[in-house]
Each structure stands twice: as structure tokens, then as C-alpha cells.
Amino acid sequence: MASPAADDYLKTVFAHTEWQDAPITPSVLAAKLGIAPSSVTEMVKKLAAAGLVSHVPYGAVRLTDAGTARALAVIRRHRLIETWLVREFDYGWDEVHDEAEVLEHTISDRLLEGIDARLGRPRFDPHGDAIPDADGRVEREPFVLLADAAVGHVGRVLRVSDQDPDLLRAVEAAGVAVGAEVRVTPSGVTVDGAELPVGEAAGQAIWLSV
Template sequence: MPSPAADDYLKTIYHHTEWQDDRITPSQLAAELGLAPSSVTEMVRKLAAAGLVTHRPYGPVGLTEAGRLRAAAVVRRHRLIETWLVSEFGYSWDEVHEEAEVLEHTISDRLLEGIDALLGRPRFDPHGDAIPDAEGNVTREPFVLLADAEPGHIGRVLRISDRDPEVLRSCDAIGVSVGLEVTVLADRRVRVRHDQVSLPVSAQRAVWLSA
């Protein structure tokens, strides 16, 4: 039952377990999508009937293999478009999410393949999120959330969530970017090269480091 609405559900379920293991609950899904719980319940029922999700009443929602492949295809579109907008059109990384939300449902497979080839088959988008390949596979190394990293931990910034554009702008302002090696200090501070910088509270659960 591919449709923009169904794809948004599948993509949200996929996102939820990319960087942690707990499956999403219907109430979390409703909050993420900004929809009424009753609407989510009905759509989850339809997705389950189509063989795209697994779900039992009041329990969490998971993707079947067919659902995972469909979600990975949508995520691939979204992240390639974000990368394309930054690389070719001068968008900043805090501006691309909403644009990609619209374009992911409209561009053809042929154009998507052209974008992928033009960009040199990138594996990650500007925020560090893995771009699934055409078969739905991703490559991701072991990681730790900044909030869980012990003082003294040294790691590369693997990902900065694009959920809050203000976090992206704050990280950009202090020179924290994907691929940069940092040392975790106490009191929300990290060492970047030879400088100590303070990160906003919201960044603690929005930045992932190599483990």
C-alpha cells in the first residue's frame, strides 16, 4: 500500500531504532507524526494487514522485512536529496530537512539514480545519517550517545540529529561537525583541537560519537 502517508509512517518507525534498540510505541508514533492516536491506530492496522509492520494491541510497532525495505528506500531518497541540496545548491545542513520531506515523494527513480551518481554514491548525509544503498543495506560503526560518553572519551562525531535546527546551528557556531574528533570533558564541554567548547543541553542527546 505505498502512499506518501504510509511511507511517512514506515520512515518514522525506521528512524526510531536506527540509534537505539527499543521499538516505537503507538503513542510515540502519534507524537512523532503529530497525529491523533486513533488515526495512528487505524494506519498501523492497515500497514499490518499489508504485511509491512508487526503489531499487537497496545504493544510496540516493528517493521517486517518488506516494511524495512520500503522504509529504507524512502530514507535513501530523503538523505540523498539532503546531500544533493547541500552539495549542489548551497543549502546549509539546518535548512534541508523540510525541503527533502517534500521532494522525496515527487522525484523519479531515474532522477534519484542520477543524483546518487553525481554525488559519487555517498554513504552518509550531511548530518552523518547512513544512506541505504539500492538494496536497503547500510554501513554504521559502533557508536555512543554524547550524553552517555564518559569524560575522557575520544571519538569522531558520527551524527548530529537534524530534529532541532537550533542544535545544528549551535554546533556549527562552535565548530563541531560530522567527522571531527573530540574529547569529552565534564560539564557539557568537549575539546575540539586545542579549544574547549560548551555544548547546549539539547546537544547531549543529539550528538553521537564513535565508540
């Protein structure tokens, strides 16, 4: 099943459980992809027949080993492209997702390898998401969602979700960046001693080291 649509499904299933444990259901998958549930049902059946996912009716969709390997290959392309656009073309971190969605299906393996080498084999993309290496290995340290972190917790910002460009711009304007050390307060975080309010949406979109 070599198709951009299949790759998008596999990438979405993987990404859903990358930073939390609840498995993805067909209805959630449909919502994330913006596709009718009936279309998702048909594609999931095809992916299952191809040995890329496991699924029982009305149950969760899970990647098989083969599906995970393919999802990681697509995610590697996507995140390397995002990093390339930010570093080499001065894109903002709020601008790269849609560009990478297109380019990940079109560039050659040779060009991808050249991008990886030019960038110095980066381990993380601009949002803090881990970039799988060529063998599909991923490095990630223990984390906690900001909304779940206790007041007084001190940690580095590991990741900011890239799903909402407006939120990314707001987080950047507030002075919160990947790699910054923050202390959790009742109303937000402090960075370099400055108090920064963080709303509920940001609390659900920022991950810290433990």
C-alpha cells in the first residue's frame, strides 16, 4: 500500500500515542484527519489487510511492527523537512507543518539524506519532536504535560505541539521556547525569573522534562 494517504494514516496513528498512552479509535482518527468516519473504516480495513495495523470493530487502531517502521520513516521525512525549512529558509515554527505535509511525499531518499547531513543529523525538530534516525530509532527523555505538572516543578520545555499555529505564535510571544528551563506556578510558568501566564490550551500543548 504505497500511497500518501496510507502514510498519513500511519503517521497519525503513531503520533497520537507518542506523548500519551491512550490508543486511537477510528472516530478520533477521522477527526484528526478531517475525513468521514466511513472513509476511515475502509482505509483501516485496507491497512489491516496489508499487515500495517491491527483493529477489531469499534476498537482501537494499533500499528503492527511493519506499520510502525513505515510510520517512523514518514515522520523522519516530515520532521527533517520542518527543521530544514526553519534553519535554511527562515520559516517560523508556526509555518512549516503544512509545507512539510506536501514535501514529505515528494523528495527522494537521496535528498533527504543530504538534508540530514547538512543539518548535522539533528535529533529534534523545531517543536521538540524527536526525529527518528535512518534505522527508525527515536530518542526521548521522560516527560510530563505542563497541565499535569505540580506547582514548583522545574523542567526544560521538551516539546510544544505543532497542531495550532496561533498557539505556537502565542507561546513564542510569551517567551516560552523549546529548551528553556521553566518553573511551574499556579498561573503559568516563570522563565528567567519572569512570570508568564499560560492558558489552558497551552497547558495541554507543552511538555516538560521530569
